Amino acid sequence: MEREKLARGIIDTCLEMTRLGLNQGTAGNVSVRYRDGMLITPTGIPYEKLTEQSIVFVDAEGRHEEGKLPSSEWRFHQVVYQTRADANAVVHNHAVNCTAVSILNRPIPAIHYMIAAAGGNSIPCAPYATFGTRKLSEYVAEAIKDRKATLLQHHGLIACEENLDKALWLAHEVEVLARLYLTTLAIVDPVPVLDDEEIAIVLEKFKTYGLRVEA
Numbered sequence: 001m002e003r004e005k006l007a008r009g010i011i012d013t014c015l016e017m018t019r020l021g022l023n024q025g026t027a028g029n030v031s032v033r034y035r036d037g038m039l040i041t042p043t044g045i046p047y048e049k050l051t052e053q054s055i056v057f058v059d060a061e062g063r064h065e066e067g068k069l070p071s072s073e074w075r076f077h078q079v080v081y082q083t084r085a086d087a088n089a090v091v092h093n094h095a096v097n098c099t100a101v102s103i104l105n106r107p108i109p110a111i112h113y114m115i116a117a118a119g120g121n122s123i124p125c126a127p128y129a130t131f132g133t134r135k136l137s138e139y140v141a142e143a144i145k146d147r148k149a150t151l152l153q154h155h156g157l158i159a160c161e162e163n164l165d166k167a168l169w170l171a172h173e174v175e176v177l178a179r180l181y182l183t184t185l186a187i188v189d190p191v192p193v194l195d196d197e198e199i200a201i202v203l204e205k206f207k208t209y210g211l212r213v214e215a
Ligand SMILES: C[C@H](O)[C@@H](O)[C@@H](O)C(=O)COP(=O)(O)O
Pocket: 026, 027, 028, 029, 041, 042, 043, 044, 045, 070, 071, 072, 073, 092, 093, 131, 132
């Protein structure tokens, strides 16, 4: 797909992320894999102000085009593409329920079979490191290697998928799971979970189930 179309897709994803209540202010960022690097949102610019020309190309060495500043989190977007060959889009946000679970420093366990949408029986929680740092990207690399989503301790969520629509869909799904987890945690801790055998069955069924209808 050509650059302008991908850039439009990034902006639409950002705006939809806000419309869904998954983000606020200039928090969050979105990227797509492009050539040997990625196209990514600029740092610190409100989504409503973005144009296709605002989206920044960052190459495989982390060099960005002149005159534009990429998201402060370009490093963790880069490690997601390096770690997961199946990822072509990455969404990061500070969704309230995901962030609340991340403050508890817990993974989301298998409280609902939809946990398998992220590729396994839990959504991990990557340890805290300052935003934008290499350390944070190292923690993300470890957390994301066998999952399509991870919480970031005291920070938020990252979700990746084969395209932007699916990455946003997954980010929303994880926020629903986080909300379910917090709701049940208020009543009982530990919350009962599905066993690994059941999650393996669901993972198998998801291979052929239309998680979302393609347009
Ligand atoms: C301080 C930043 O908001 C940080 O939380 C970062 O992770 C973020 O979400 C947005 O940063 P950018 O505007 O640099 O993408």
